[in-house]
Amino acid sequence: MSTNDATWSGPNRLRTSDTEREQVAKILRAAMTEGRLTLEEGEERLGAVYAAKYRDELLPLTADLPDNGRRALAETPEAVAEVRQNLRRHTGFVVVVSLILTGLWVLSEAHFFWPLIPMIFLFLSLKAHRRHARYGHHMHHHGRYHGRDRVAPWNAPG
Secondary structure, eight states, X not given: OOSOGGGXXXXXXXXXXXXXXXXXXXXXXXXXXXXXXXXXXXXXXXXHHHHOOBGGGTHHHHTTSGGGGHHHHHTSHHHHHHHHHHHHHHHHHHHHHHHHHHHHHHHHTOSSOTTHHHHHHHHHHHHHHHHHHHHOGGGTTTTOOOTTTSOOGGGSOO
């Protein structure tokens, strides 16, 4: 553990929240679905999650899962659907901006199709997003706490 052991045990222990408990519960359910935990183990750990009052009580519940359970969490149908929805939103944004740029080009009556330059960058960003969605969605926001489906700092390694 790090130098701030005082925050994990003793008088400075940090209390956990419903959101944090739900996060760990979601990881455990995903691990059960994958067959990493038996039904009994999963139920036992879920009971411990909902009984937990402090953050350090949650740590051991996912410690023996690959990537602390983050990978299973990223491969749940909800997470995959969220990645697809973000990609659709990004595609829509690129199309709309490209149309606006083309409209501005028509109005500007320029001979050179100048919107091509920003459009190249827009389509490259989309291509990168697609590749990221296909191969690396489980590495998305690795170890950072963003909203309901990301891993909380207390569950990140190190």
